[in-house]
Amino acid sequence: MLETLLPIVEKQLLFNRKKNLFCEPELSNFGFSPVVFAFIRENSAALKNVSNLEVETLADSLVNKAIEALCQANQFYYFNSFDRTALKKVYLKLLHEIKQLPAGEEEDALASLAPRHYRALQRWLRSSNPFARTLYSTAEPYLKQEVVCGEYAAQTQLKVLNIDPGKILEPVLDLGCGQQAFLVNHLRKLGREAFGIDRNVTPDEFLFQADWFEFDLIPGKWGTIISNLGFSNHFQHHHLRVNGDYAKYGQRYMEILNALKPGGTFYYAPDLPFIETYLDPSEFKLEKTAIEGTDYYASCITKTCA
Numbered sequence: 001m002l003e004t005l006l007p008i009v010e011k012q013l014l015f016n017r018k019k020n021l022f023c024e025p026e027l028s029n030f031g032f033s034p035v036v037f038a039f040i041r042e043n044s045a046a047l048k049n050v051s052n053l054e055v056e057t058l059a060d061s062l063v064n065k066a067i068e069a070l071c072q073a074n075q076f077y078y079f080n081s082f083d084r085t086a087l088k089k090v091y092l093k094l095l096h097e098i099k100q101l102p103a104g105e106e107e108d109a110l111a112s113l114a115p116r117h118y119r120a121l122q123r124w125l126r127s128s129n130p131f132a133r134t135l136y137s138t139a140e141p142y143l144k145q146e147v148v149c150g151e152y153a154a155q156t157q158l159k160v161l162n163i164d165p166g167k168i169l170e171p172v173l174d175l176g177c178g179q180q181a182f183l184v185n186h187l188r189k190l191g192r193e194a195f196g197i198d199r200n201v202t203p204d205e206f207l208f209q210a211d212w213f214e215f216d217l218i219p220g221k222w223g224t225i226i227s228n229l230g231f232s233n234h235f236q237h238h239h240l241r242v243n244g245d246y247a248k249y250g251q252r253y254m255e256i257l258n259a260l261k262p263g264g265t266f267y268y269a270p271d272l273p274f275i276e277t278y279l280d281p282s283e284f285k286l287e288k289t290a291i292e293g294t295d296y297y298a299s300c301i302t303k304t305c306a
Helices: 002-012 034-048 052-073 081-099 106-128 154-161 182-189 231-240 246-258
Strands: 172-175 194-198 207-209 222-228 260-269 284-290 297-303
Touching (some): 052 081, 081 106, 154 182, 154 260, 154 297, 231 260, 246 260
């Protein structure tokens, strides 16, 4: 049953990411699709028998898909482990209410449930990312105001950051490696000891599902740390934003540099001149490379002391 339910839940019970959760839509116009109604009518008995463990699995999947959808719409959304736990509670409530739909009245009950679920999602997003209330207008469509996040081929990243894979110090950490972890997989195929972290990546022995604030950066552990249009892009965003959390990013920036081995390097783009100017030249060597076809630069910071 779980194998049948999972794709339906993922595709149909997620909120529509085209809906701006910061606006005030006519809730009478918000609802689940006819596919959901039909599926529940046809499988109501089986749904009531879904185990608590299966509900937990479905809720975890919904959390991952929801955060992935939101970050695709705006890469500057930030969700920590507390936010994930809170969102899981929203979806657990939804799934348990679906299990308890009255027989023969599923469609009416689900139509009533949809606006409540939308409101719960709205409260959660407003709590976790209050800055977006001022970023988005109350007008639809939401996608006209996307701040998208894309993944780039490994060779493109290496070119932009001016990295020679044969000369980098190991181990390597890709900070914000992307869901597909293109660069990590490319480096590992070349025989390099590479790892990646990303909030949307599927975890395995060398990929960690985490964000750059919650991942444990051990001082002196990494030979190379890489972040293409990742950490520094977000740092720049917070530096320019009126209510940005630039101090938190500044602290993490120094923790990244301290996580390097002596002789290790942090490669990133775009550059961060507003903080790079304060680096101690006796501890760090800064080099910049113009990114072809743009007005931007990539930075390479090497830790020169123990």
